[in-house]
Amino acid sequence: MKKLGFIGTGNMGGALVIAAAESNPENELMLADKIIEKADALAKKTGGKLCDNVTVAAEADYIFLGVKPQMLKDTMEEIAPVLKKRSDRFVLVSMLAAFTCERIQKAAGGDYPVIRIMPNTPVSVGEGMILYAPGEGVTEEETEFFLSAMEKAGRFSLLPEKLMDAGASVAGCGPAFVDLFVEALADGGVACGLPRAQAIEFAAQMVSGAAKLILESGKHPGKLKDEVCSPGGTTIQGVRALEKGGFRSAVTEAVIAAYEKNFEL
């Protein structure tokens, strides 16, 4: 049993708290957020303990940093003196977009072990994509513990840290791109006469199933697309309309735009 502390229990930190509670209820969850009600609601839902940042920094074995990048400086100013006083071993787990392990260590004021992760919001329903890069000094046991403590979060992939921003631009930002796609599909359905709720349900389940088919069949998505485009059929007409609208180029540009923003953070 270990203590997992979360500083920032918003969209992403909160989703990881839920996954941690489901993965191993034996681990103690310590939850701190500037908005106390947010952490409190999550504590009640998961059986975690409502805490403040200082207590998390002083006691947790794994300290998950779940604040926005622009809030890191303030957060670290508060907890760095507490971390400095510790003589026991602890690991920082950073989910901050664009922040390298080295930058986290610098902000924390010590060469503490850091696991950099890039999760996404589907973690909250056990279908996340979690990229992780253990920084220098993180032991194999610590990485293994992190993986087992979060195992219900979804699919994990070890990635060299230099590819983390690229991976984040696909997997971390991607849910928002898919949300737009689902909304647009539903708009099309509504335009064709479907009730809104059913149009969203059909679109979302279709996206979920199509994604599963790609992963489980191992087939290239282009091949799967070809398989549903029968000659002279309806689907190829939709594909034609998407190509005319620059669909693939727009999506590729979205990923690159998100990637480039990392350099400004």
Ligand SMILES: NC(=O)c1ccc[n+]([C@@H]2O[C@H](COP(=O)([O-])OP(=O)(O)OC[C@H]3O[C@@H](n4cnc5c(N)ncnc54)[C@H](OP(=O)(O)O)[C@@H]3O)[C@@H](O)[C@H]2O)c1
């Ligand atoms: N959302 C995603 O899909 C996603 C994916 C991958 C990684 N991330 C990363 O996850 C981090 C959190 O993003 P998010 O979307 O979860 O943001 P969020 O929903 O705004 O959650 C952050 C929470 O931390 C609180 N907070 C701010 N300063 C704090 C402090 N000093 N001590 C304790 N709590 C503090 C915030 O309160 P206030 O609102 O009052 O500031 C907020 O409740 C970011 O670094 C982001 O790069 C997010």
